[in-house]
Amino acid sequence: MLGKTAGGLFWMCRYLERSANNARLIEAGSRMTMTRSAPDDAEWESVLSTANVKEMFLQTHEHVKRSDVIDYILRDRSNPSSVMSVVEAARNNARVVRVALTREVWEAVNDTWMKLKDALSQRVSDADLPNVLELIRQQSAQVRGALHGTMLRNDIFNFCRIGTFTERADNVARILDVKYFVLLPSVSMVGSTIDNFQWEAILRSAAAERSFAWLNKESGPRAIAEFLILDQRLPRSIAFCYSNLSRNLGYLEQEYGEARPSRELCEATLSRLISTDVETIFDGGLHEFIQSILQSNNALGLQIEKDYRFYA
Amino acid sequence: MSKDKQPFDEMFGTGDEPREPYKSYHKWFEGEQNARLRRKAEEAEQAFRRTGITFNVYGREEANERLIPFDIVPHVLSKREWQKLSEGIEQRVRALNAFLHDIYHRQEILKAGRIPAHMISNNEAYLPKMIGVEPPGSIYTHIVGTDIVRTGEDEFFVLEDNARTPSGVSYMLENRETMFEMFPELFIQNRVCPVSTYPKRLRRSLAACAPPACDGKPVIAVLTPGIHNSAYFEHAFLADEMGAELVEGHDLRVVNGRVAMRTTQGYTAVDVLYRRVDDAFLDPLNFNPDSMLGVPGILDVYRAGGITIANAPGTGISDDKAIYSYMPDIVEFYTGEKAKLPNVPTWRCSEPDSLAYVLDNLSELVVKEVHGSGGYGMLVGPAASRKEIADFRAKLKAKPDGYIAQPTLALSTVPIFTNKGLAPRHVDLRPFVLVSPNGIDITPGGLTRVALKKGSLVVNSSQGGGTKDTWVLES
Numbered sequence: 001m002l003g004k005t006a007g008g009l010f011w012m013c014r015y016l017e018r019s020a021n022n023a024r025l026i027e028a029g030s031r032m033t034m035t036r037s038a039p040d041d042a043e044w045e046s047v048l049s050t051a052n053v054k055e056m057f058l059q060t061h062e063h064v065k066r067s068d069v070i071d072y073i074l075r076d077r078s079n080p081s082s083v084m085s086v087v088e089a090a091r092n093n094a095r096v097v098r099v100a101l102t103r104e105v106w107e108a109v110n111d112t113w114m115k116l117k118d119a120l121s122q123r124v125s126d127a128d129l130p131n132v133l134e135l136i137r138q139q140s141a142q143v144r145g146a147l148h149g150t151m152l153r154n155d156i157f158n159f160c161r162i163g164t165f166t167e168r169a170d171n172v173a174r175i176l177d178v179k180y181f182v183l184l185p186s187v188s189m190v191g192s193t194i195d196n197f198q199w200e201a202i203l204r205s206a207a208a209e210r211s212f213a214w215l216n217k218e219s220g221p222r223a224i225a226e227f228l229i230l231d232q233r234l235p236r237s238i239a240f241c242y243s244n245l246s247r248n249l250g251y252l253e254q255e256y257g258e259a260r261p262s263r264e265l266c267e268a269t270l271s272r273l274i275s276t277d278v279e280t281i282f283d284g285g286l287h288e289f290i291q292s293i294l295q296s297n298n299a300l301g302l303q304i305e306k307d308y309r310f311y312a
Numbered sequence: 313m314s315k316d317k318q319p320f321d322e323m324f325g326t327g328d329e330p331r332e333p334y335k336s337y338h339k340w341f342e343g344e345q346n347a348r349l350r351r352k353a354e355e356a357e358q359a360f361r362r363t364g365i366t367f368n369v370y371g372r373e374e375a376n377e378r379l380i381p382f383d384i385v386p387h388v389l390s391k392r393e394w395q396k397l398s399e400g401i402e403q404r405v406r407a408l409n410a411f412l413h414d415i416y417h418r419q420e421i422l423k424a425g426r427i428p429a430h431m432i433s434n435n436e437a438y439l440p441k442m443i444g445v446e447p448p449g450s451i452y453t454h455i456v457g458t459d460i461v462r463t464g465e466d467e468f469f470v471l472e473d474n475a476r477t478p479s480g481v482s483y484m485l486e487n488r489e490t491m492f493e494m495f496p497e498l499f500i501q502n503r504v505c506p507v508s509t510y511p512k513r514l515r516r517s518l519a520a521c522a523p524p525a526c527d528g529k530p531v532i533a534v535l536t537p538g539i540h541n542s543a544y545f546e547h548a549f550l551a552d553e554m555g556a557e558l559v560e561g562h563d564l565r566v567v568n569g570r571v572a573m574r575t576t577q578g579y580t581a582v583d584v585l586y587r588r589v590d591d592a593f594l595d596p597l598n599f600n601p602d603s604m605l606g607v608p609g610i611l612d613v614y615r616a617g618g619i620t621i622a623n624a625p626g627t628g629i630s631d632d633k634a635i636y637s638y639m640p641d642i643v644e645f646y647t648g649e650k651a652k653l654p655n656v657p658t659w660r661c662s663e664p665d666s667l668a669y670v671l672d673n674l675s676e677l678v679v680k681e682v683h684g685s686g687g688y689g690m691l692v693g694p695a696a697s698r699k700e701i702a703d704f705r706a707k708l709k710a711k712p713d714g715y716i717a718q719p720t721l722a723l724s725t726v727p728i729f730t731n732k733g734l735a736p737r738h739v740d741l742r743p744f745v746l747v748s749p750n751g752i753d754i755t756p757g758g759l760t761r762v763a764l765k766k767g768s769l770v771v772n773s774s775q776g777g778g779t780k781d782t783w784v785l786e787s
Binding site: 092 | 362577
């Protein structure tokens, strides 16, 4: 396979994952707005931080206004991480790697681009927002279904999965990084309703609120952190992402008959996640832990890019 | 060929009754309801959008991906008509290859005085770096798209020999697939020659031209300028259908005397490169030094027998519009036979007598740039305004050798489906020809282009043309 193709598949899936994650951030933010009476600027500021676009946003906007944030994250083409930008980038990557994709996957990606271009052609009203967010989620499910249902399980598929899990681990770590303070024990806040809304928003951002409730977990900062970081049953936990990264990098190693440094980086992070528990994480500092996960995840992405010759 | 004559309609001839090849289709059409056909036509458009068969129009920022409109009425040729066409095309393509080999080696045709030497030596498309180079299998034009126009029951002309990088074959294939989906019953009632074997034939034909350095099964790759090129969809489509890699210049480099592509496991040599990049951009070391699309040093590997480039560099000279006017001589010189398919009469504006005639008759003629393509920069006299003619006259006087002129042909029509039923529109036909040491292989069918505007003679997709499925009947 061409190195460029591997890179195109990796990024196509990262971008697709990002579009759904962005939709979920907006959803969680909107829910906060609807369930609270106090002004929520701080909430939307943290949405911008989680999407990693706060500084860029403030270059063109004086204030953090809800409707502007939503527009910026969904539609703004000057924001390279907006849903519209990433869906377009995903489709461009799909065009570059067209030869590696089944007709079903290509058509699902193309269909996603056509539908979202249409749905996001103008500012989304509050009344339409739920439908648009739903559409983004559905389209992402459609592409995922086509990938799983029609692609050969070879290096092509593995690069897709590696892209997905690299992006997802980054996203979940960012949600925790921005909100870690809500999860820290603080005498004044304990038991207040704000905390509960914040906790719920964290779970919602990671599409984990239902499964959390379903497992009958005792709501609380440690349980939430444990669930999102360490629980292998949750398909969006960091540990789940890393077991899959490890497996997919392992398949590549088998197929190519050669070990690459990226696998070692991945194993190092995975064994940290497996050998620790939530108490240890909090004792050492949640913020520091998440920061180091973000750093090693970033380093892993760069190493994969080098190992498999994405660029000349 | 006068413009007063009613154009020949391929479905109805000159009368009201359908001609033989269209009888069965016409009968089916008569039994259909317009509303159903309209719905089908809309479905077809959606299918094209979903599959992403789009082309980019240069110079237009908005809507930079457009669909080429597809018309549901097929262009039908009888077995006999196809036989005649394919024999003429085969002869012509054979002559083109012999001509290219000659002008890059002994130049017999120049010595014999059949073509003036300056036509070659002063031509931008002639590549002196190809002199004395023997392409693998002695093939220059691996893929040719010969443009055919028709003016009567038995009158066919070759309009252009697209011998550089002819495009449009993906439409031949996808149009048929779309017809299969929309009207399966038509293909049960009519025996239509299949076209879907083209990608396999292309692969086989390219593999048969593998270079001396190839050991084992030839590795084939398609070289594209990238996703912003107007024909990118086709490049990806062909690579996909052939099971070949789709590469860009930055995926390739010269490694140990071979051109190799960067894979996830290191560099792998390419044996045959089906390039959809023009000569000038192919090799920044040997041609245009600013090119970002090519591979530095590929021409040196080529000369040493390390890779096959299809079509060969320097092939463009043979589809130059000034050389075109010599094609009857070229065919006769190399095959010893008269050309089976005639040329359209052509005035070379570089010759003073011709230029004078052309300037006197601009409102009757079609004038084209020698190196132009895509319907850009041409004048269709009968359809042009006084001002357009005056502007063109000035351009022509300033650079006469940049132009040729042809009479305005009464191109044949084939009906298209409109809201009011069938309506005649002008068409042309581009069959696709594969050339290898094993022979010349023409897929029965081709790309039919149709001018959708009433009365228009310009069929180019960049100028509002559409396409049709092309049927060659088996009997």
